[in-house]
Amino acid sequence: MATIYDVARRAQVSAATVSRVLNGRETVDPALAERVLAAVGELGYRRNAVARNLRKQQTSLWAVIISDVENPFFTSMVRGIEDVASAAGCSVVLCNSDENPEKESRYIAVALGEQMAGVIISPSSDRVEDLNLLSSSGCPVVMVDRELKGVRGDAVLVDNENGAEEATAHLVEQGYERIACITGPQRASTATERLRGYRNALEAAGRRANDTLIRMANFRADGGHDAMASLLDEQQPPDAVFVTNNLMTVGALECLVERRLDIPGDVALVGFDEVPWADLVRPSITTVAQPTYEEGRAAAELLARRIAEPDRALTRQILRTSLRVRASSTSHP
Amino acid sequence: MATIYDVARRAQVSAATVSRVLNGRETVDPALAERVLAAVGELGYRRNAVARNLRKQQTSLWAVIISDVENPFFTSMVRGIEDVASAAGCSVVLCNSDENPEKESRYIAVALGEQMAGVIISPSSDRVEDLNLLSSSGCPVVMVDRELKGVRGDAVLVDNENGAEEATAHLVEQGYERIACITGPQRASTATERLRGYRNALEAAGRRANDTLIRMANFRADGGHDAMASLLDEQQPPDAVFVTNNLMTVGALECLVERRLDIPGDVALVGFDEVPWADLVRPSITTVAQPTYEEGRAAAELLARRIAEPDRALTRQILRTSLRVRASSTSHP
DNA sequence: TTGTAGGCGTTATCAC
DNA sequence: GTGATAACGCCTACAA
Numbered sequence A, B: 001m002a003t004i005y006d007v008a009r010r011a012q013v014s015a016a017t018v019s020r021v022l023n024g025r026e027t028v029d030p031a032l033a034e035r036v037l038a039a040v041g042e043l044g045y046r047r048n049a050v051a052r053n054l055r056k057q058q059t060s061l062w063a064v065i066i067s068d069v070e071n072p073f074f075t076s077m078v079r080g081i082e083d084v085a086s087a088a089g090c091s092v093v094l095c096n097s098d099e100n101p102e103k104e105s106r107y108i109a110v111a112l113g114e115q116m117a118g119v120i121i122s123p124s125s126d127r128v129e130d131l132n133l134l135s136s137s138g139c140p141v142v143m144v145d146r147e148l149k150g151v152r153g154d155a156v157l158v159d160n161e162n163g164a165e166e167a168t169a170h171l172v173e174q175g176y177e178r179i180a181c182i183t184g185p186q187r188a189s190t191a192t193e194r195l196r197g198y199r200n201a202l203e204a205a206g207r208r209a210n211d212t213l214i215r216m217a218n219f220r221a222d223g224g225h226d227a228m229a230s231l232l233d234e235q236q237p238p239d240a241v242f243v244t245n246n247l248m249t250v251g252a253l254e255c256l257v258e259r260r261l262d263i264p265g266d267v268a269l270v271g272f273d274e275v276p277w278a279d280l281v282r283p284s285i286t287t288v289a290q291p292t293y294e295e296g297r298a299a300a301e302l303l304a305r306r307i308a309e310p311d312r313a314l315t316r317q318i319l320r321t322s323l324r325v326r327a328s329s330t331s332h333p
Numbered sequence C: 001t002t003g004t005a006g007g008c009g010t011t012a013t014c015a016c
Numbered sequence D: 001g002t003g004a005t006a007a008c009g010c011c012t013a014c015a016a
Helices: A004-011 A015-023 A030-043 A049-055 A072-087 A101-113 A128-137 A159-175 A189-204 A221-232 A247-256 A292-308 B004-011 B015-023 B030-043 B049-056 B072-087 B099-111 B128-136 B160-173 B191-204 B221-232 B248-258 B292-306
Strands: A061-066 A091-096 A118-123 A141-144 A154-160 A178-185 A214-216 A240-243 A268-272 A286-289 A316-319 A322-324 B061-066 B089-095 B120-121 B141-144 B156-160 B179-184 B215-216 B240-243 B270-272 B287-289 B316-319 B323-324
Touching: A004 A015, A004 A030, A015 A030, A015 A154, A030 A128, A049 B049, A049 B099, A049 B248, A061 A072, A061 B248, A072 A091, A072 A292, A091 A101, A091 B072, A091 B099, A101 A118, A101 A128, A101 B089, A118 A292, A154 A159, A154 A292, A159 A178, A159 A189, A159 A240, A159 A268, A159 A286, A178 A189, A178 A221, A221 A240, A221 A247, A221 B049, A221 B316, A240 A247, A240 B128, A247 A268, A247 B049, A292 A316, A316 B120, A322 B156, B004 B015, B004 B030, B015 B030, B061 B072, B061 B099, B072 B089, B072 B292, B089 B099, B099 B128, B120 B292, B128 B141, B141 B292, B156 B160, B156 B292, B160 B191, B160 B240, B160 B270, B160 B287, B160 B323, B179 B191, B179 B221, B215 B221, B221 B240, B221 B248, B240 B248, B248 B270
Parallel strands: A061 A091, A061 A118, A118 A141, A141 A154, A154 A316, A178 A214, A178 A240, A240 A268, A268 A286, B061 B089, B061 B120, B120 B141, B141 B156, B156 B316, B179 B215, B179 B240, B240 B270, B270 B287
Antiparallel strands: A091 B089, A286 A322, B287 B323
């Protein structure tokens, strides 16, 4: 592999000049520049990013640590991030923490060790120190989707409480009596906020949340399935369910289909997060949609901005959700 | 940020000893080792991966360059890769080429510049040189899902031709007369192989493929939608469609639903690639399923093996698909 | 077993 | 504007 010294020799200039030509910041005699470029072409020279990173103490790589690559919610967000990153001349690498705090720690260590320019993360663990280690090492952190209190980093979130409240209120309005909630692990801020919104809506309707109708699952399809099954096995099963994420909604739906229950006749269903196939499923599923692409963009813009101005005040941006009413929660007898 | 020299000073040893303790290959006096470890803890030392990479001319990072993060096909494959990688002490970073040859080139350049230990890719372009540049620079390449002839790299594929043939034969058996095919861009080996399987099945049934019933789309939902619409607008529309990937199947399905056509009464549907919601959609969708997790594992194992033995003969592994018959292609009048 | 020293390929700081 | 030179932090012959 050719180095700048090889190029320098061939172009009859110094390595410093080659570097200057390649980086284009400083002015170089056009004649020399041309010779350098020619030599680069002839030798097929490509800059060694690792050496450059070592010298500059920084990469042009952004790490996006997401809790589940299988979740369409995140994959759409990633597009938003990439669009901003590439405009900023940076590349994005995705890391899949799989809702697993150990894996997450590993990837944080990778981002740190590889001196990535920044990290966008939807935290799977509640280990604040890991993330603060990043930011105190000069690698800015932007949280997206989920917030971890005490982390020095910007955040882009949606109004989970409000979205959940709207969803639940909608079920109340439709006349459902025993509205259950399947939510996620307590350490995820989204899970608790959405549960709170659910409770709020019931209280606003003069009811009380009933603990036998609440389940904490794992934000995955199997968790949603099992939670649904457990709810149906209650003495007094629910006539409606609010599920706080998309994969669990799929699981819950599978469970209902298996048991040949009619939706929304026997049990109504509202999910959080849009799914690409919401309109294809019969009945179509009512969801609380998030502007996922926008969340990605916003997070990426915050990151770009913080890289440019490390000392800005921390920002916390809240986007709005929107209720998409479909067949799974309407036309109740 | 502390360096090994800081640790060395604190532990009263040389930097070389620190390095040895940290890497654990060579033997070090236990007393010294303990002092080193203590110093590491006290200083919160973390090894600078960039410096290490520069010195060793290698990372412990694998790049997985996939053509579409939104496709559940790939996300499941990624799990398979990660499981093998972490067993090999490596970390996986995902790069999304978005079926865009430019983006793909960029990520290949990143992998090269960052001296990644290896690349697993499902090629979106047909630019053989890019990939051969990688492998000739000592960064092994494993192709997965799609093969590019002329690339020096291992490959893990499925028997696309056979899978497509089975799917089409199934439609023939069910009595469909005008079987259409929506396939992907010509540069993708999967698209052409699956089209060939479709043709084979028709010929085996004593029929001829009819070009007015064949569409080349972009492997994305919108492409499937538009291709379906265009097929339905034919003078003699099809009574069955074989769609060669999952996202296009979704698009085609949306189109059929929009036009209020009955599936499989008016038009039967078989898709390639499993989708997580295949059983939830009404009617459920017949698919040609691939062992995606296994493909990921196999690719990762090939990569690990090639990193260990760079001079092994190239391997080409073909896995089998399986037809999952569901409602969208059965009970024809 | 341990330490010394050189170098991985770049970029930034100097003189010129 | 250009060139020499010293880091960046680590690993690994080689010497002791």
